[in-house]
Amino acid sequence: MSFHSLQLTTAAGHAITVKTFQPEQPKAVVIVAGAVGVPQYHYEKFARWLSQLGYAAITFDYDGIGESVDGHVKNSRSDMMSWGRNDASAVLDHAAGQYPNLKINWVGHSVGGQLLGFLSNAHLIDKVVTVASGSGYWWHNSAPTKRVVWLLWFLIVPVVVPLAGYFPGRTLNMVGDLPKPMMQQWRRWCLNHRYALGVEGDAVVAEFEQRTFPMTGIWFSDDEMMSAKSIESLHGFYPNAPKQMICVKPEDAGHKRIGHLGWFKDRYQDGIWEQFILPELVSS
Numbered sequence: 001m002s003f004h005s006l007q008l009t010t011a012a013g014h015a016i017t018v019k020t021f022q023p024e025q026p027k028a029v030v031i032v033a034g035a036v037g038v039p040q041y042h043y044e045k046f047a048r049w050l051s052q053l054g055y056a057a058i059t060f061d062y063d064g065i066g067e068s069v070d071g072h073v074k075n076s077r078s079d080m081m082s083w084g085r086n087d088a089s090a091v092l093d094h095a096a097g098q099y100p101n102l103k104i105n106w107v108g109h110s111v112g113g114q115l116l117g118f119l120s121n122a123h124l125i126d127k128v129v130t131v132a133s134g135s136g137y138w139w140h141n142s143a144p145t146k147r148v149v150w151l152l153w154f155l156i157v158p159v160v161v162p163l164a165g166y167f168p169g170r171t172l173n174m175v176g177d178l179p180k181p182m183m184q185q186w187r188r189w190c191l192n193h194r195y196a197l198g199v200e201g202d203a204v205v206a207e208f209e210q211r212t213f214p215m216t217g218i219w220f221s222d223d224e225m226m227s228a229k230s231i232e233s234l235h236g237f238y239p240n241a242p243k244q245m246i247c248v249k250p251e252d253a254g255h256k257r258i259g260h261l262g263w264f265k266d267r268y269q270d271g272i273w274e275q276f277i278l279p280e281l282v283s284s
Helices: 040-052 080-098 111-118 143-164 180-190 195-200 202-209 228-236 266-280
Strands: 002-009 015-022 028-033 055-060 104-109 127-131 166-168 177-179 215-220 243-248
Touching (some): 028 080, 055 080, 080 111, 080 195, 104 111, 111 127, 111 202, 143 166, 143 180, 166 180, 177 180, 195 202, 215 228, 215 266, 228 243, 243 266
Parallel strands (some): 028 104, 104 127, 127 215
Antiparallel strands (some): 166 177
């Protein structure tokens, strides 16, 4: 296996960091699109495991996250739509250019499954696997998150973000440091029962309707953030994408706990990676 890291300049003019874990003879590509505030290094063990199985695995950080921060997160002007239209689209173009004869899988964790409607080049994707990916509408959050998220959206973000110039998540021990435009747009989405589609209008609804790639949605019964309703809602945004949904209980994976941010840890290799994700990936 070889490994390399590079900087991609997006259509918006900012640079993002992309890492590739490549086997000697790749049989297909897997792009791993991470969750909000989760830097790509968290997915490295999963990516290395995929490369050992013959997949060229690509991870990346959205603008303002992880290694894609230009000096300080305050400098980022990206919002959620920009992450899709610019960052994710740039990574997909890069993958298609590097591996023109291979099928491309998209493994989207949380927001990584929400942004697919914004990709102008989504036709390049052969298969989508979403993991713990649902709508962020706050009333559909799972109970543990729902009990506190109103504080985030109705008090912390409206007050703290304008004053700080960004969302100081590390200081608040919530999510992580995030760009101001992104956090303000995310708030608008999370307060609407139709999430992004209810805020951004008919043109965005039409974009999501144009997605026809096959999708498998894998979600966890003990997810403290995404409820069954939020999972169902998000995947309903892609009405013309053939879908199957898989609910994984901790005991199905041989564990007592998975949660929203557990699956990418290597202790779940046998129980989740091999048993549920691998069978859903396509190869050339």
